[in-house]
Amino acid sequence: MNSxxxxxxxxxxxxxxxEWPGRVDVAILEDILQFTQYLKECxxxxxxWEIVPAYNSVTLIYREEPIDFxxxxxxxxxxxxxxxxxxxxxxxLWRLPVCYDEDFGIDLKEISQKSGKTVDEIVSLHTSNVYxxxxxxxxxxxxxxxxxxxxxxxxxxxxxxxKVLSGSVGLAGKQTGIYPQDSPGGWNIIGNCxxxxxxxxxxxxxxxxVGDQVQFYKITRAExxxxxxxxxxxxxxxxxxxxxx
Amino acid sequence: MLKVLKSGLFTAVQDxxxxxxxxxxxxxxxxxxxxxxxxxxxxxxxxxxxxxxxITMTGPTLFFEQETxxxxxxxxxxxTLNNEPVNNYEVIKVxxxxxxxxxxxxxxxxxxxAVKGGFKAPLVLGSRSFFSSVTKKNHLADGSELEYDAxxxxxxxxxxxxxxxxxxxxxxxxxxxxxxxxxxxKQLEMLFGKKFSISNxxxxxxxxxxxxxEGLKTSMxxxxxxxxxxxxxxxxxxxxxxxxxxxxxxxxxxxxxxDRAISVLAQKKYGDEVQFKLN
Numbered sequence: 218m219n220s221x222x223x224x225x226x227x228x229x230x231x232x233x234x235x236e237w238p239g240r241v242d243v244a245i246l247e248d249i250l251q252f253t254q255y256l257k258e259c260x261x262x263x264x265x266w267e268i269v270p271a272y273n274s275v276t277l278i279y280r281e282e283p284i285d286f287x288x289x290x291x292x293x294x295x296x297x298x299x300x301x302x303x304x305x306x307x308x309x310l311w312r313l314p315v316c317y318d319e320d321f322g323i324d325l326k327e328i329s330q331k332s333g334k335t336v337d338e339i340v341s342l343h344t345s346n347v348y349x350x351x352x353x354x355x356x357x358x359x360x361x362x363x364x365x366x367x368x369x370x371x372x373x374x375x376x377x378x379x380k381v382l383s384g385s386v387g388l389a390g391k392q393t394g395i396y397p398q399d400s401p402g403g404w405n406i407i408g409n410c411x412x413x414x415x416x417x418x419x420x421x422x423x424x425x426x427v428g429d430q431v432q433f434y435k436i437t438r439a440e441x442x443x444x445x446x447x448x449x450x451x452x453x454x455x456x457x458x459x460x461x462x
Numbered sequence: 463m464l465k466v467l468k469s470g471l472f473t474a475v476q477d478x479x480x481x482x483x484x485x486x487x488x489x490x491x492x493x494x495x496x497x498x499x500x501x502x503x504x505x506x507x508x509x510x511x512x513x514x515x516x517i518t519m520t521g522p523t524l525f526f527e528q529e530t531x532x533x534x535x536x537x538x539x540x541x542t543l544n545n546e547p548v549n550n551y552e553v554i555k556v557x558x559x560x561x562x563x564x565x566x567x568x569x570x571x572x573x574x575x576a577v578k579g580g581f582k583a584p585l586v587l588g589s590r591s592f593f594s595s596v597t598k599k600n601h602l603a604d605g606s607e608l609e610y611d612a613x614x615x616x617x618x619x620x621x622x623x624x625x626x627x628x629x630x631x632x633x634x635x636x637x638x639x640x641x642x643x644x645x646x647x648k649q650l651e652m653l654f655g656k657k658f659s660i661s662n663x664x665x666x667x668x669x670x671x672x673x674x675x676e677g678l679k680t681s682m683x684x685x686x687x688x689x690x691x692x693x694x695x696x697x698x699x700x701x702x703x704x705x706x707x708x709x710x711x712x713x714x715x716x717x718x719x720x721d722r723a724i725s726v727l728a729q730k731k732y733g734d735e736v737q738f739k740l741n
Contacts, residue, residue, distance in 0.1 A: 234685070269686040
């Protein structure tokens with residue numbers, strides 16, 4: 218059942234790296250997350266470990282003490298042979314509102330010229346796909362979303378901008394994502410998402426997790442402004458859909 | 463309250479770090495040189511989570527509004543209390559109205575100042591460590607204030623310790639990183655056969671090294687990184703991630719610094735030399 222060959226290597230004295238075959242593949246990510254869910258519920262004390270999944274790997278970090286690598290490796294390989302499907306993993310789809318007005322989507326014109334598609338066609342392609350969160354990193358709450366159709370795959374900008382606006386939705390290669398804060402960045406910016414992706418004051422500072430799915434939908438500037446106000450006063454309701462496994 | 467009369471170059475509150483959010487892209491943060499910071503907390507019998515001040519290169523001028531006990535460690539920054547020299551790794555009684563100031567940088571780069579009971583910066587996501595996208599401040603500005611509890615009597619178990627200082631050490635003990643096996647013999651020779659100097663791009667996020675080695679062209683799928691991870695870029699640059707470093711990366715992770723080596727490196731500044739030693 219758990220048929221992937223996995224490699225287990227030390228990563229310093231506090232961490233251990235588990236790698237699945239080296240490709241970007243939703244099935245591999247699913248297997249990793251199913252296994253980490255099993256580890257959290259049945260094998261490891263969750264409060265003692267940091268568990269960082271990304272694409273085809275998961276890194277387990279023990280907070281203070283050094284780990285006994287050889288012993289843990291054997292345990293992990295045995296746990297992976299067990300029926301990891303006994304634990305249930307919730308699958309979530311987030312519907313996120315994006316304003317694609319050109320004062321937000323500052324690179325829309327350029328990629329429209331590059332691709333030969335109209336701005337409307339680009340927006341419609343971007344909103345019709347469902348993306349998977351393959352990793353969170355670079356900045357707190359920055360999601361790497363995979364599943365970008367080939368016509369929307371563009372190289373990063375040659376000169377990164379020194380400031381990309383918080384909320385900016387970008388395209389880079391096979392990925393799309395949202396800048397959770399003002400930051401330097403080289404992605405092609407096509408819009409702005411009105412939902413804060415990282416809020417340290419919130420009970421759950423980053424609502425999204427690796428493995429979740431995302432679909433964008435287009436909103437007007439007026440709706441964007443309204444969402445912003447609703448978010449600030451804490452009455453904005455995120456669209457969360459729980460998918461059947 | 464502690465009044466920051468002058469802030470110095472970069473003075474920030476740091477504790478043991480922010481855990482539990484690495485999978486959301488939040489770096490662990492915390493003191494860069496954990497070895498020295500933990501020692502100054504121990505001298506005051508503080509909790510392991512007590513927050514200290516991390517003082518980088520040019521120190522602040524600080525005014526104590528309540529009596530307490532302090533200790534400092536790490537870099538030697540010619541500190542004085544009411545113009546009288548004070549030493550690292552000693553418990554010092556501070557009266558109401560005392561002024562602690564720092565002078566010339568003698569050795570190292572980061573000094574740690576602990577106060578009895580720890581500094582009470584706001585606890586955000588389980589830590590008081592400053593980090594710009596999580597906490598309001600990323601450093602203490604001139605005129606800012608920081609809370610601490612007054613303490614009129616404390617009997618230290620030990621009033622001073624002699625610390626085996628590593629401020630002159632150049633050697634960084636490392637273990638093999640996940641992509642170590644991708645290195646060629648030539649790259650290994652360059653990596654371990656010579657010294658590297660710290661470039662002017664060095665901060666709490668990362669230390670970039672001046673000298674290049676042959677680059678690693680193999681592309682890699684983004685995966686987790688840790689404080690102390692040494693990345694090798696395609697152009698041959700070496701980047702050592704530190705406490706505020708990003709939690710994932712796409713460059714090969716060729717080496718991993720030991721905890722002690724992270725502390726050793728945290729005391730290095732622009733132009734200082736280091737050498738890798740494989741454990």
